[in-house]
Amino acid sequence: xxxxxxRYHTYTKKMMTRIINAALLDMxxxxxxxxxxxxxxxxxxGGLIVTEIIGVFLVYCAKSFFETKEExxxxxxxxxxxxxxxxxxxxxxxxxxxxxxx
Numbered sequence: 001x002x003x004x005x006x007r008y009h010t011y012t013k014k015m016m017t018r019i020i021n022a023a024l025l026d027m028x029x030x031x032x033x034x035x036x037x038x039x040x041x042x043x044x045x046g047g048l049i050v051t052e053i054i055g056v057f058l059v060y061c062a063k064s065f066f067e068t069k070e071e072x073x074x075x076x077x078x079x080x081x082x083x084x085x086x087x088x089x090x091x092x093x094x095x096x097x098x099x100x101x102x
Contacts, residue, residue: 016060023053 030046
């Protein structure tokens with residue numbers, strides 16, 4: 001399966017991109033504060049930004065995992081209905097019929 005064209009990116013994928021870009025920009029502020037002699041604030045701010053990035057990323061990964069799991073479950077049920085078999089291990093992938101060349 002290839003990557004979706006850019007116009008098919010979901011809302012959450014777009015928001016994830018915006019949040020990560022903003023966080024990467026925010027990562028520059030602790031360095032600026034440290035340069036200006038505000039080391040204590042820089043350490044606190046740096047920790048908060050890293051926590052923000054990790055938290056958002058973990059939630060997004062969990063959402064994507066469960067979304068993909070549900071899509072696969074629906075696909076298997078569709079194959080079950082198409083093939084009429086109860087054994088999911090034996091379900092053959094649905095392939096289009098081929099026209100024979102005469």
